[in-house]
Amino acid sequence: KNEVEQSPQNLTAQEGEFITINCSYSVGISALHWLQQHPGGGIVSLFMLSSGKKKHGRLIATINIQEKHSSLHITASHPRDSAVYICAVSAQGAQKLVFGQGTRLTINP
């Protein structure tokens, strides 16, 4: 079992739908990251959080440290949101990120 698990692995939705991607982890962490990878391969860091909730535009990320769970929400989804969304954690005492397998999101017009 991976230390970071994401669900679902693939998600297809219609434009305008509310999207939720989940991430569960099994190690102690100092921070959790949500990343976005577009088809060209480049990765963009969306959020880094260690508690509570962060919002940026239509994106919202939450984390529950006790339950070792985080969610990424997209409101009013748009085809340009189509990408792979990756959850990664900075494990306590480790000098690296541990990645989930990613969630491939497709938003149809």
Add this chain to the structure above:
Amino acid sequence: ETGVTQTPRHLVMGMTNKKSLKCEQHLGHNAMYWYKQSAKKPLELMFVYSLEERVENNSVPSRFSPECPNSSHLFLHLHTLQPEDSALYLCASSQDFDYGYTFGSGTRLTVV
């Protein structure tokens, strides 16, 4: 551009070739990383450099040889690669391993 620049963007090389991937950041970050992303697999950490010293080598074969001449530049030297080494190689930098993770656009490597 994210602040981390990788060159080349695409590379095709034969199994007997020697080539190098380059990564450059001017974000003032003190840690740099090489990651490998193979098809349908999570990103795999290859190497971590902190303040120009290698702090982690994640069991990477010796045909991959990293070099960090200063805090802004990171290279990955490649020689006698195998077709299964074909993948997207991503460079990243961060501050103190936790903050400001920034990724480059990657080099898509094909070994023929």
